[in-house]
Amino acid sequence: MVEPVLALLSAIIVVLGIVMTVAKNPITSAFSLVALMLTLAGVYAAIGAHFVAALQAIVYAGAVMVLFVFSIMLLNMNEEKSEINLESWRTYAGFWSVVGLFLGLAYAFFQWAGESHGPRPGPWSISAIKEHGGNVVALSGVLFSEYYIQFEVISLLLLVAMAGALVLAKRKVD
């Protein structure tokens, strides 16, 4: 029941990713990314991780991408002119290095999949999560006990980033 849905959603994600990369209009790129984020939320929902799905939709599609689109509109970006110069050696070097990187990653992935026979289950199986009282309870329990220090460090990091952005963006008043 789940696998065909996942396959369909993954196919949509790949198509949207390609559209995002090759689109000449920045708004098209941004909106394919929005649709991609929502489809990814759909993938999470399909495997029963409703909490992560909702967060994915709220944070990425509902907040981060709004700011992206907002700045694209404010900067009034126009359609990108094609800048691929077929006579420059850089174009070919870039193309072949991307192909090489992709092949290397694919080789490494299949090597890994062949060795360990798929994913190894951790302590949080679906039944264990259900026993614990659902995704939210399980996740917050772990987050605020075992990984509490990491959680706080990340929030500190975000605070530093925010202060840094303020300092950089502040108008200099003489």
Next chain:
Amino acid sequence: MTLFDIIALLLKLVFVLAVVLNAVPVVIWFERRGSAWMQGRVGPNRVGPFGLLQPVADVIKFIFKEDFVPKEASKFYYHVAPMIAAVAPFAAFAAIPFGSFLAIGGQQVPLQIASLDIGILSVLAFAGLEVYPIMLAGWASNNKYSMFGALRGSSQMVSYEIALGLSLVSMLLIYGTLNLTEMVVYQDQLMFGFMPRWGIFLNPIAFLIFLIAIFAETNRLPFDLPEGDAELVAGYHTEYGATKFAMFFFAEYVAMIMASSLLITLFFGGYALFPGLETVIAGIAGALQLSPEWTQNIRAAFQVAGFIFKVGCMMFFYVWVRWTFPRFRFDQLMNLGWKILFPLALVNLLFVALVIAWMGG
């Protein structure tokens, strides 16, 4: 999933869709008649009894108008924007419970399309998408007024989402759950023996912030700056006409009904019955010699009717505010959002958290 579940799900989908779709023209009629009443006018009263068929006439007019597309508009996005606007608020209805459950042939049918553990988050996720049609419409129309409307709309919605989210967090601390049905069950009790334990009595400041924020989120007066007729012609939908304009118009009302339903669920006990109605139901069941199953069905009917009544009161409040307050200036709007509501929501959240910690969770 059995056949029974699938049929029940489809019927619930149809029910919610039909109720919301049919509520929109009624609300529009009410807005026009209500505004006339508040301004000492007569209002539309020629089409049908009390002018009730006026929205039908409006819709027919919209459908038969010329479908105009501005020459310089970005065609694809120009057409897509009103569609997203009309769909996104409907999706948010999926997690809102409008009654407890029906008992049919020994099976329980919960009166909620999707009973999710994270109900409130899924409502927020879909409601958060309502900002895109405004941005898209403004950008795709290739018109400066539309663009201003879009920029105002998106910055306003993003700003007020923060205050809204924080007031929501303080309510989540009180309820201790993200499940909307559990929130309603929590509120379906009495405090001090006579007062319903509704969110508004537990946390009035969060209610106030949430109320103001949903006015901003749905772009209603006094926060209708994205449309701002006096300054921006019609804001983000200046270049829209005929059916596409009707879709924006329709979407605004669906979003209002959705926001009201969420507010009712969080602060006014959702479908929970008014105190005293339980004795009425017991009286009816006693007089008609009903089985417990049918008593539950009667209770569910009362709950659905009560929920619709509460949402109706909230829609009246929307209309009342619209025709009472003048429009804010944009800097006033931003000041209110960032310098008053945001700190107030933070302090309130801290206060609620301290009280809950003091009372021992």
